[in-house]
Amino acid sequence: MTLNFAPGDLVYARGREWVALPSPREGILALRPLSGGENDTVILDPALEALPVEPARFDLPANASSTVQAKAALLADALRLTLRRGAGPFRSAAQLAFEPRTYQLVPLLMALRLQVPRLLIADDVGIGKTIEAGLILRELMDRGEVDAFSVLCPPHLVEQWVGELKARFGIDAVAVTSGTASRLERGLPIAQTLFDAYPFTVVSLDYIKAEKRREGFARACPDFVIVDEAHACVGTHKGRQQRFELLAGLARDPERRMVFLTATPHSGDEEAFARLLSLIDPAFASMDFDDARYRERLARHYVQRRRIDLVSGEWGEDRAFPKHETTELPYPLSKPHLAFQETVLDYCLSMVSRAGEGQREKRLAFWGTLALMRCVGSSPAAALSALRNRAASESDRLEPQIYDEDGEDEDAVDLEPGTTFEGDPALAALIKQAEGLVHEHDPKLKALVDALEPLIKKGANPVVFCRYLATAEHVRDGLRRAFPKLTIEAVTGVLTPDERRDRVAEMVSAEESNSIQRILVATDCLSEGINLQQLFDAVVHYDLSWNPTRHQQREGRVDRFGQPAELVRSIMMYSPESAIDGAVLEVILRKAEEIRKATGVTVPLPDERGPVTNALMASMLIRRKSPRQLTFDLHLQDGAKIMEAQWRDAAENEQKSRARFAQNAMKPQEVAPEWEKVRSLLGSPADAKLFVERAMSRFGVPLEPKKKSVFLAHIDALQDAALRERLAEHELKGSIQLATVEPVPTGSALVTRTHPLTATLGEALVEASLDPESLTSLGIGRVGAWPTSAVKQMTRLVLLRVRFKLTVHARKERLLLAEEAALVAIQSDRIVAAGAEARDLLNAPSTANMAPSARDLRIAKAREDLNGLLNGPIDDFTRDRAKELMADHARLRAAAGSASRVTVEAVQPPDVIGLFVLMPAEV
Structure with missing residues (x-):
């Protein structure tokens, strides 16, 4: 006879008991041992x-x-913290390796209220869009609604996504890039695609957008997709058009769930914004932005919060982010350096005057001037490299390099551009002059050292951003001479993305303690892609960026959610005597700051760069006061007026967009209670820390306090070899540093219910109670009796593992297993306390030791009455809990026309893990 087992049913096979999990296919069983964890799951054919x-x-x-x-209290905590299949509406909460902030749950709630989630998450840089998207993904996976997914992102973000999914959400995804795809495809059957073989993928947009791959991916694409940096998928550039065609094709499937992430959804370009919104719903592309009904409909799919809204508003997230202190650092040029800059500018202007009257020739000469002057202002090393490089940069690449928009299809370019001026004997003299300066005293580098010295004394760990590779290496070498005791490395574009990550990671692994300070010198290849908040807390703009959003991106690597320092500092260096620095400050950066203060938004430079180029050239000419003024000075100065008008129009459009679509519908009081309910059931980081503290003490290795909210766990001191071996499988060896609150200090990990130490200790203790042959020295039993002042009459505490069958009624009906640890206090035949109140009773210390005969008598009587309690008050308790859970699920789904619903049924009887009798202290 064939028996059908549903998730939650108990099964006896291979000489032991198992819990049935959702089956991979009909006729096959997925089983987890009653006394084991999720990693012990087996698949068998009866x-x-x-x-x-x-x-x-x-x-x-x-x-x-x-x-x-x-020990009874320890067992109850262990059971509570080891269960992974939560029954509440936030099913993913049991799987998270971090404590999400309340505001980060808003997109999740929005997604749960949509029949087919399509969201555009447009929060500011550093708020946590990756976390918000990951929460949605993890929740839908744990609800059985997502079996496969792809994250589409720029190539430099692929590894970061893979790491974040693993570290925060416990999801193992594979990276699909031009460098990994062939290896992943090797050995696959002809009929099987890479995406069939690997259901969890993080895919480089630039790898998959090619026409030959795009069509294959569209056919095999999972029905859940996250798109990071979504703004880079709309626009007129060829690469952006290819990306948009890819996404538009995926979005045509009305059942595909899609989450788009961007910090700059609008940027003043309403046409590009409409194209982006069309990926959510084609109707959004043509609707009137000023129509209230349109905005109301869009608000269900669009969330955009500024950091100031979260810090100063009712969300009260003042410590989720650090305070930010910005300063400017003007430095003087020495006479030789000033003379060199003036000589190079004279040389460039003479080349411009000989460029001819053609518009293209003039423009190339202007670009060549700006590119070379920018290298000169960066460092003599960068100037020398540019002057020596006779292979001039391609003309269509010069402009984006000048304005720091180097990559639609590649990382930021930090190689010095080649000079476009050839055939002039004066060039050799300039090279000789630059060669001399490379080995002389550098006033800019000295100003950097002087600025860093007080920061280093305060314990800061700065990142110094340079524009060019030669400058970065020059600065690294100079800082190593100035600060020989510090760890100082450089990360530039000569390293692959993996090598960059390794170089940064080595700065941590090289440390023996947090007291060792470090300085990272980086080019803009690191201004996006690698989050640095755990390692660094200050940013120095050694070279001015010519794109104001790049300054924001640089600082955003450090000044973001998860930064443990309470204060982040940023310093902007420039020379008032430098014609090029002065022009950039006047034409771009000061104007950008004025617009940001007036409108509250930072927008990139206008797409039409001609007026910007003209304005910069005019500003340099005025500062140079050259006797050879060019005849078109007035025309050049008009560029500043044209550029500023375009820029202000874009900023006003962006400001209107934010005002129209700001997410104000969901309030903290609507989100926080739901999450608090989950935390009370599953345990907060503070609960996990208390458990680890008690458990390590029970194993004879108490935690060592390190500093406020930080402590050390000495793994190698554990006497039990089997336990040490299990922890070593999770790379837990020696002494590990744990923290109980976020942001987590560098070198520490947040101790949560999913941390390997918490999980392994919990599973070991539960197994020790259920298996008499496991960890016998601990004495973790399942029954007990003791007197306590916490009760006035005899009270029985029953520790339960309650299983629920969750049936999700949607397009495809799914039957899921859910579990909760429950502790109920019973007096006579009535439950008088449950949850936190019952835990307080169990945690109340005993006042004396009972005589063994009296203890055994109390336990025997409780055991004798247990069946009656299971069929009476405990049965009522579990059924009522099922109804409560069903109401919780319904409340979160009952909006925006969601057709799915959840029914919850308690599996009877629940597992009795422990039975404890509390006697009044005076007895």
């Missing part, structure tokens, strides 16, 4: 088993060993 698979029942055994109060 038809191939030597002995039949039968239904089972979990009863409190007659020979269950007794225990004392402290």
